[in-house]
Amino acid sequence: MKRTAVLIILLIIAVVSCDTDQSISFDQISAPYLEAYGEPEEVRSVTYSNRVQVYWWYWDQGFMVNFGWDLSLSYAEDWIVVREVDFEPRSESCQLE
Numbered sequence: 001m002k003r004t005a006v007l008i009i010l011l012i013i014a015v016v017s018c019d020t021d022q023s024i025s026f027d028q029i030s031a032p033y034l035e036a037y038g039e040p041e042e043v044r045s046v047t048y049s050n051r052v053q054v055y056w057w058y059w060d061q062g063f064m065v066n067f068g069w070d071l072s073l074s075y076a077e078d079w080i081v082v083r084e085v086d087f088e089p090r091s092e093s094c095q096l097e
Helices: 002-020 026-037
Strands: 042-048 051-058 063-069 079-086
Touching: 026 051, 026 063, 026 079
Parallel strands: none
Antiparallel strands: 042 051, 051 063, 063 079
């Protein structure tokens, strides 16, 4: 259910940005995930070729989302969702103290 709601919101953002000729900011692309999953438990950023990839990990919920630029377009300024990964949530026995 969360993923469906996130995808619908992302589709709306994409359509609105195309119609208004505005780029999609990181705040816009990440907002549906904040609403659906809350603050990420871990955030990692990787920079290469003057581009940034941001990874949000939700260990207790078994979910990760990777944001980045569309690297196929050298002039792209829009943030995109590169991928989402579902995995087995961290068990209570693995929680850090």
